[in-house]
Amino acid sequence: MGIENFQYISFVQSDWIWLIVAAPLLGAVLNGLLTLASIGTRKTVAPAVYSTIACGGAILSFLASWFTFLHFKTLPEGSTLTQDLFNWIEAGSFHVRMNFELDALSITMIVFVTFVSSLIHLYSVGYMKDDPGLGRYFAYLNFFLFSMLVLVMAQNLLVLFLGWEGVGFCSYLLIGFWFEDEVKANAGKKAIIVNRIGDAGFMAGLLMVFALSGTLNFNEILAHKQAFNEWTATVVCLCFFFGAAGKSAQIPLYVWLPDAMAGPTPVSALIHAATMVTAGIYLVARLNFLYVLAPWATTVVAVVGALTALLAATLALAQNDIKKVLAYSTISQLGYMFLGVGVSAYSAGMFHLITHGFFKACLFLAAGSVIHALQGEQDIRKMGGLLKHIPLTSIGFLLGWLAISGVMPFCGGFFSKDEILWRALATPNPILAVLPEILYFTALFTAFLTAFYMTRLVVLVFFGDYRGDRNIYEHLHESPRIMTVPLLLLAVGSLVSGWLDVPRAIGGGQTLSRFLEPVFHLSTVEPTGVSEKMEPLFMLLSFLVAGLGLGSAWYVYGLKHTISQLLLKMIPGGKKAIEKEYYVDEIYEVTVVRWTKWFAHWVSERLVEGLFIGQLVALPVRAAAWTARLFQKAQVGFVRAYLAYVVAGAGLLIYLILH
Numbered sequence: 001m002g003i004e005n006f007q008y009i010s011f012v013q014s015d016w017i018w019l020i021v022a023a024p025l026l027g028a029v030l031n032g033l034l035t036l037a038s039i040g041t042r043k044t045v046a047p048a049v050y051s052t053i054a055c056g057g058a059i060l061s062f063l064a065s066w067f068t069f070l071h072f073k074t075l076p077e078g079s080t081l082t083q084d085l086f087n088w089i090e091a092g093s094f095h096v097r098m099n100f101e102l103d104a105l106s107i108t109m110i111v112f113v114t115f116v117s118s119l120i121h122l123y124s125v126g127y128m129k130d131d132p133g134l135g136r137y138f139a140y141l142n143f144f145l146f147s148m149l150v151l152v153m154a155q156n157l158l159v160l161f162l163g164w165e166g167v168g169f170c171s172y173l174l175i176g177f178w179f180e181d182e183v184k185a186n187a188g189k190k191a192i193i194v195n196r197i198g199d200a201g202f203m204a205g206l207l208m209v210f211a212l213s214g215t216l217n218f219n220e221i222l223a224h225k226q227a228f229n230e231w232t233a234t235v236v237c238l239c240f241f242f243g244a245a246g247k248s249a250q251i252p253l254y255v256w257l258p259d260a261m262a263g264p265t266p267v268s269a270l271i272h273a274a275t276m277v278t279a280g281i282y283l284v285a286r287l288n289f290l291y292v293l294a295p296w297a298t299t300v301v302a303v304v305g306a307l308t309a310l311l312a313a314t315l316a317l318a319q320n321d322i323k324k325v326l327a328y329s330t331i332s333q334l335g336y337m338f339l340g341v342g343v344s345a346y347s348a349g350m351f352h353l354i355t356h357g358f359f360k361a362c363l364f365l366a367a368g369s370v371i372h373a374l375q376g377e378q379d380i381r382k383m384g385g386l387l388k389h390i391p392l393t394s395i396g397f398l399l400g401w402l403a404i405s406g407v408m409p410f411c412g413g414f415f416s417k418d419e420i421l422w423r424a425l426a427t428p429n430p431i432l433a434v435l436p437e438i439l440y441f442t443a444l445f446t447a448f449l450t451a452f453y454m455t456r457l458v459v460l461v462f463f464g465d466y467r468g469d470r471n472i473y474e475h476l477h478e479s480p481r482i483m484t485v486p487l488l489l490l491a492v493g494s495l496v497s498g499w500l501d502v503p504r505a506i507g508g509g510q511t512l513s514r515f516l517e518p519v520f521h522l523s524t525v526e527p528t529g530v531s532e533k534m535e536p537l538f539m540l541l542s543f544l545v546a547g548l549g550l551g552s553a554w555y556v557y558g559l560k561h562t563i564s565q566l567l568l569k570m571i572p573g574g575k576k577a578i579e580k581e582y583y584v585d586e587i588y589e590v591t592v593v594r595w596t597k598w599f600a601h602w603v604s605e606r607l608v609e610g611l612f613i614g615q616l617v618a619l620p621v622r623a624a625a626w627t628a629r630l631f632q633k634a635q636v637g638f639v640r641a642y643l644a645y646v647v648a649g650a651g652l653l654i655y656l657i658l659h
Contacts, residue, residue, distance in 0.1 A: 017083035017100050020064045020110060021149045027057025028142035035135035047134050051125040054138035058121040058145055062114035068102065069111050078518040079103075082155070089158070096216065101155040105350070105519045108512070109152040109282060112354050116274040116361050117145045119486035123365050124266040126482035127372060131264075137177060141270070144170035148275040152282055157206050157216040160283070164202065164247070167276050168195045174271075175263040187262035194256040198246015202283075205239030208232070222289050233290055237297035240283060240290075241304075248280030249331045250308045250338060255584055257331055261323040265368030268323060272330040273361035281337045281353050285346050288523035292344065299431045302342025302424070306442045309335025311582075313449035317456070318578040321378050322367050325457050329404065330360060332446060336420050339443060343436075344525035345423035347513040351501045352416035354512075358493035359403035359412045365487045366397035369479040370461065375472050380460045382468035389476040392484045394462050396491040401458050403494040405451040406546040412494040415502060417447065418542045422535050426527030444545055451549025459557040506536055 030053050038045045072081060081102040089096040102110070121141060128137055147166025154160035169192070176188020210216055212232060213224040228236065244250070249257040257277065261268055271277060284291060284301065291298050312331035319325045333356045340349030371378055373390050387394045403412030425440035466473050478484065501512040517524075577583070 016064070017068065017081060017102065017153070018085060020061050020068065020114070021100070021146055021153065023060040023064065024057040024142040024145040024149070027053050028139045028146060031135050031139035031142065035139060038135065045135060047129055050135045050138045054142050055118070055121045055125065057142050058114065058118040061145065061149065062111075062118045065107075065110040065114045069107050072102065072104075072107050093214075094210075096156060096158050098159060099155040100153040100159075101218075102153060103519055104516050105282075105285060106152050108350065108354070108516065109278075110149060112357060113148055113152065113274045113278075114145070116357055116490070117148075117270060119489055120266050120270050120274070120361065120365070123269075123368070123483050123486040124264075126480045127266055127368055128264060133177065137174075137264070140170055140173045140177070141267070144174065144270060144275055148279070151279055155217060155219075157209060157218070157221075160286075161202065161206060164243075164279060164283075165199070167279060168192060168199070168247070171195075171260070171271060171276050174267040175260045177263050177267065181262075184262040187259040190259050191256040194253050195246045198243045198253050200243075201239045201241070201246070202243030205236050205243065208236045208239065212236075218286065225289055225293065228290065228293055230293060230295075233293035234297045237287070237291050237294040238300060240287060241297065241301055244280030244283050244338075245304065246280075247283075248277045248334050248338070250280070250304055250335065251311065254308060254312070254331050255588065258324055258327045258581070261321065261327050265323065265364060265371060268327070269361045269364035269368070272326070272364060273357040277330060277334055278353055278357070281334070281341065281349060284338070284341045285350055285520075288341075288344075288346050288520055291341075292523040292525075295430045298342050298344060299429060299435065300342075302339050302429075302439055303435075305335045305338025305340075305342050306424075306439050306446075307335070308332070309339065309446045310442055310449075313446045313453065315578060315581055316453040317449065320381055322370065322380050322383075322457065322461065323364070323378060325380070325453065326360070326363055326367060329363075329450070329454065330356075332450065333360070333404070336417060336443065336446075339424055339439060340420040343420075343424050343427040343429075343439070344523060345420060345427065346520040346524060347501070347510075347516045348416065348419040348423055350516060351512055352413075352420055354500065355403070355412045355416040355494075355497045358490055358497045359400045362396055362400040362487060362490035362494050363404070365483070365490060366393050366400060369393040369483055369487060370397070372479050372483070373476055374468065375475075377468060377472065380457060383461045383466070384464045384468075385462070385466040386476070387462040390478045392478055392488065396484070396487040397462065398458065399491040400494050401454050403498075405454055405550055406447060406542060407451075407550065408543060412497045414543070414546075415498040418539050419501070419503060421447070421542055422538050423527055425538070427525055428528055444542065447542060448545045448549040451546045452553040455550045455553035456557050459554060463558060503535055503539075506539070 031050050034045050034049065034053075037043075068081065072079070075081075083100040085098040085100070087095070088098040121138075124137070124141065128134055131137060144167060147163045147170055149163070150166060151160055151163030154163060172188045172192040174188075175191050176185045179185040179188070206216065209221060212227045213221050214227075215221060215224065242253075246253040260271060263271075291301070309332045312328045312335065316325050316328035316332065319328060333352070337349045337352050337356070340346070340352060369390065370383070370386065370393060373386070373393070374383065377383070403414075406414040406417050408414055421440060421443050424443055425436050427436060429435040479487075501510050504510055580586075
């Protein structure tokens with residue numbers, strides 16, 4: 001591209017950044033209006049109209065993001081692009097403008113989000129083609145993308161919170177898209193309620209930031225970071241992390257994500273790969289300059305991330321719903337990302353966010369293709385031998401499996417996960433000296449479990465003999481190209497995305513880390529516990545652990561299937577506990593939900609209805625009754641008494657007139 005073209009891009013992008021968010025918003029509005037018009041007039045809108053508008057909005061947003069990235073690459077290191085739109089809130093000294101600002105972090109996010117989202121939009125054309133709510137679906141999907149872009153492009157915390165709530169609201173609409181089914185409707189409600197709990201922490205952190213620094217603008221907060229001491233920074237960062245734990249499904253607020261599988265499979269791919277759950281990681285990374293002031297908070301982030309990764313990996317071992325296995329896999333991989341940012345390896349956390357986005361979107365879309373081929377069947381115990389019947393889907397899933405398992409050269413997940421593992425061990429912790437070793441071995445064992453449960457899934461779905469309905473088996477066929485092409489493109493992304501940040505220790509240039517360095521240079525803690533020269537050795541160990549997990553699962557489920565049942569029986573109640581997800585929902589029901597319902601009922605029935613509203617409504621009645629009784633006493637039945645009343649009233653009237 002010549003310098004003239006770059007100058008043109010520079011001119012366009014400086015004034016047209018808003019197009020990145022406007023394109024999907026326009027698609028959402030148009031599809032929403034068409035849907036309402038079709039309901040009002042009872043005229044059917046062609047499905048192609050809905051899909052063209054939605055996909056056009058997503059693709060236009062991606063193209064605008066890509067050209068913005070090309071322009072950004074020509075700017076000096078540390079530059080930003082800003083779009084000043086309008087004054088949003090002005091109240092006394094409190095001013096908030098609707099501004100967008102793009103630095104290396106947000107540029108990376110918008111290119112990644114719009115690319116993956118565009119492919120998921122295209123896939124949805126085939127997957128949802130016969131659904132009567134197609135217009136509503138695409139309107140929600142476009143608005144989901146719009147909200148995520150507002151979140152990552154925001155120049156201040158309040159605009160970010162606007163996008164934050166937008167993705168939460170869209171997740172509710174899309175998870176419960178088939179709301180006629182009570183189970184699916186309840187899953188949508190569960191998602192938004194759990195996220196509201198986390199959002200209380202976000203709002204507390206937002207208010208504290210404004211109280212301490214007097215601003216919500218990221219650049220101004222950075223300029224006033226001396227207003228935060230270690231303890232105020234710790235409280236603020238923990239509040240924000242609580243919000244991030246809700247959005248990104250970490251302990252104790254992870255329970256909504258497995259149930260989110262109730263929505264259409266493309267929605268699951270979008271939530272797990274490009275939107276929603278990545279928001280929490282982005283928030284911590286965006287506020288890196290505050291987290292570096294709060295070692296206790298970063299320690300909590302790292303520990304919760306490692307524990308969540310391990311917990312979710314164990315839960316994935318015995319799940320039988322193909323989407324639920326992938327859901328717990330997402331929770332586990334998000335734990336890795338939080339472990340990365342928790343040890344101040346922000347670039348490594350973001351690197352894994354991107355690689356995970358590719359292979360998890362690939363896996364979910366492949367799972368959707370499997371479900372599509374099996375006419376809605378999701379139980380992996382009723383699958384098997386699908387490799388020869390749906391080869392393109394199988395290839396996509398197998399490449400995603402190798403990437404998430406960390407198998408070279410399928411390094412979509414190898415380099416990013418290994419970088420987090422090494423940094424967890426090499427970065428000293430100021431709170432607890434032995435913590436790096438604990439975090440490392442926890443994450444390493446989780447890597448073994450990841451390879452194990454993903455291999456179990458692959459063996460039971462694609463190899464062996466078919467175990468389901470024979471009528472369905474006889475009609476097995478590959479999905480249409482509109483579904484397989486996006487799937488295979490994401491599979492390619494799963495292969496090559498790992499090369500974005502190859503470690504220096506093996507001759508790589510760490511391209512992504514260098515690109516993000518202007519954002520994180522003040523907050524990155526250099527590893528000192530283990531020499532960088534030792535990293536190749538730890539990479540080899542990580543590779544061997546992944547291979548051990550893969551080989552063990554292949555032996556247990558592929559060659560000696562009866563061993564799997566024996567292993568599960570070795571721990572009394574272990575299989576049932578895992579299948580019941582450690583009874584976490586039941587514990588929440590007894591300890592939180594039941595008492596919350598009781599308290600809400602008491603407040604509603606006794607306090608609000610009984611005391612406040614009941615007494616308020618009864619007050620005029622009582623006043624009228626008291627007045628009636630007062631006048632009743634004046635009715636004595638004697639003419640002389642009534643004459644006295646008339647004379648007294650006339651005398652009072654004359655007195656008032658004369659005075």
